Amino acid sequence: xxxxxxxxxxxxxxxxxxxxxxxxxxxxxxxxxxxxxxxxxxxxxxxxxxxxxxxxxxxxxxxxxxxxxxxxxxxxxxxxxxxxxxxxxxxxxxxxxxxxxxxxxxxxxxxxxxxxxxxxxxxxxxxxxxxxxxxxxxxxxxxxxxxxxxxxxxxxxxxxxxxxxxxxxxxxxxxxxxxxxxxxxxxxxxxxxxxxxxxxxxxxx
Amino acid sequence: xxxxxxxxxxxxxxxxxxxxxxxxxxxxxxxxxxxxxxxxxxxxxxxxxxxxxxxxxxxxxxxxxxxxxxxxxxxxxxxxxxxxxxxxxxxxxxxxxxxxxxxxxxxxxxxxxxxxxxxxxxxxxxxxxxxxxxxxxxxxxxxxxxxxxxxxxxxxxxxxxxxxxxxxxxxxxxxxxxxxxxxxxxxxxxxxxxxxxxxxxxxxx
DNA sequence: TGTACATCAGTGAACGCGCGTTCACTGATGTAC
DNA sequence: TGTACATCAGTGAACGCGCGTTCACTGATGTAC
Numbered sequence: 001x002x003x004x005x006x007x008x009x010x011x012x013x014x015x016x017x018x019x020x021x022x023x024x025x026x027x028x029x030x031x032x033x034x035x036x037x038x039x040x041x042x043x044x045x046x047x048x049x050x051x052x053x054x055x056x057x058x059x060x061x062x063x064x065x066x067x068x069x070x071x072x073x074x075x076x077x078x079x080x081x082x083x084x085x086x087x088x089x090x091x092x093x094x095x096x097x098x099x100x101x102x103x104x105x106x107x108x109x110x111x112x113x114x115x116x117x118x119x120x121x122x123x124x125x126x127x128x129x130x131x132x133x134x135x136x137x138x139x140x141x142x143x144x145x146x147x148x149x150x151x152x153x154x155x156x157x158x159x160x161x162x163x164x165x166x167x168x169x170x171x172x173x174x175x176x177x178x179x180x181x182x183x184x185x186x187x188x189x190x191x192x193x194x195x196x197x198x199x200x201x202x203x204x205x
Numbered sequence: 206x207x208x209x210x211x212x213x214x215x216x217x218x219x220x221x222x223x224x225x226x227x228x229x230x231x232x233x234x235x236x237x238x239x240x241x242x243x244x245x246x247x248x249x250x251x252x253x254x255x256x257x258x259x260x261x262x263x264x265x266x267x268x269x270x271x272x273x274x275x276x277x278x279x280x281x282x283x284x285x286x287x288x289x290x291x292x293x294x295x296x297x298x299x300x301x302x303x304x305x306x307x308x309x310x311x312x313x314x315x316x317x318x319x320x321x322x323x324x325x326x327x328x329x330x331x332x333x334x335x336x337x338x339x340x341x342x343x344x345x346x347x348x349x350x351x352x353x354x355x356x357x358x359x360x361x362x363x364x365x366x367x368x369x370x371x372x373x374x375x376x377x378x379x380x381x382x383x384x385x386x387x388x389x390x391x392x393x394x395x396x397x398x399x400x401x402x403x404x405x406x407x408x409x410x
Numbered sequence: 411t412g413t414a415c416a417t418c419a420g421t422g423a424a425c426g427c428g429c430g431t432t433c434a435c436t437g438a439t440g441t442a443c
Numbered sequence: 444t445g446t447a448c449a450t451c452a453g454t455g456a457a458c459g460c461g462c463g464t465t466c467a468c469t470g471a472t473g474t475a476c
Contacts, residue, residue: 161371162370248454416473433455434456
């Protein structure tokens with residue numbers, strides 16, 4: 001926060017962090033360029049030295065989010081080896097952990113209305129991150145008999161949907177916050193039931 | 206759209222519809238009181254004859270959404286009788302159908318940031334709608350052996366999360382829109398796998 | 411080591427804009443007699 | 444059926460506000476000699 005003289009030193013990143021902070025606290029529409037500049041101790045006009053405008057700033061925040069997200073997923077998946085099942089479950093848990101630890105990034109990525117195509121850099125980061133989920137699903141897919149094996153893209157979609165739904169409905173304020181269960185429990189048991197449905201967990205566990 | 210003279214006749218509902226339309230097209234932050242008034246062919250000040258302000262209008266839109274939602278769920282559940290399983294699946298499909306048919310309501314309910322507690326009427330409508338989901342889950346729950354039966358609130362949470370996740374990620378623009386599958390297929394197969402995991406569908410179907 | 415100068419990050423004033431909200435008002439409607 | 448009057452829905456002008464963006468500028472930094 002402390003400026004060192006006239007030049008900020010690392011304004012670009014400071015603005016991104018202000019953006020993330022504001023988005024996390026007040027939602028995507030709560031973020032204003034002016035407020036972010038204020039938080040970084042700088043004039044709104046200074047923002048234009050580093051970004052093309054408001055949306056460009058959000059896009060960069062989202063890009064960094066996909067970068068972190070991809071790394072986390074990749075790590076969770078690798079760590080779960082050699083069991084594909086364990087790897088898959090770890091990936092699911094990592095998803096929720098990410099949403100909790102990086103709420104600003106999460107919102108910038110999934111709730112800000114910024115299209116994945118907005119910048120080439122954003123698109124590349126998002127594609128890579130989604131690729132990790134896909135890879136994880138494909139590895140798990142090997143363990144299902146080929147004739148009854150659903151397309152990997154399909155069940156990676158299921159897991160993603162359930163994870164995202166849990167985050168949106170149960171991990172923040174409204175509207176499912178009245179649930180007596182923690183988001184972690186909901187997601188873990190939900191994925192458990194789902195994997196059992198695929199025949200990947202013994203019915204009795 | 207046509208005003209009949211000085212008095213609008215049904216301004217209150219016209220404003221709500223403009224609100225829903227704007228929210229559906231441009232997201233919750235794309236909705237402005239002034240624009241809604243313009244769309245209803247009326248001065249912004251006229252809005253205050255019917256609502257306390259901007260947020261109050263959104264809350265009423267959301268309330269009507271919960272009302273419709275509750276009715277639809279209730280109907281889908283009843284129609285699926287006497288099989289609890291069929292009723293549950295119908296309820297899941299009705300969820301997606303609702304999100305598709307009433308996008309403005311859906312966004313007002315789940316993405317506008319309006320708290321369920323904002324007005325007593327909104328709270329009542331939301332509670333009732335959630336009660337229907339719960340009832341559906343409880344009925345289905347009877348068919349699971351008591352010792353391995355998860356709490357109904359738990360698996361209604363799972364289904365809700367997956368449904369909501371599918372809507373958010375695959376039914377609109379970003380970011381999962383690149384998926385080769387339709388939201389309907391994703392949700393239906395996802396719920397299928399899940400119910401199989403609960404032992405409610407034969408593994409081989 | 412010292413000076414001249416190019417580079418560039420940030421300033422601050424200004425802009426036009428649309429917003430939500432308020433106010434005293436006026437025109438239309440409906441009811442009492 | 445006709446008139447007087449209360450009710451109330453909508454007007455239109457005005458407000459203060461913070462926004463995103465632009466511009467010519469200035470102060471700090473770093474490099475060449």
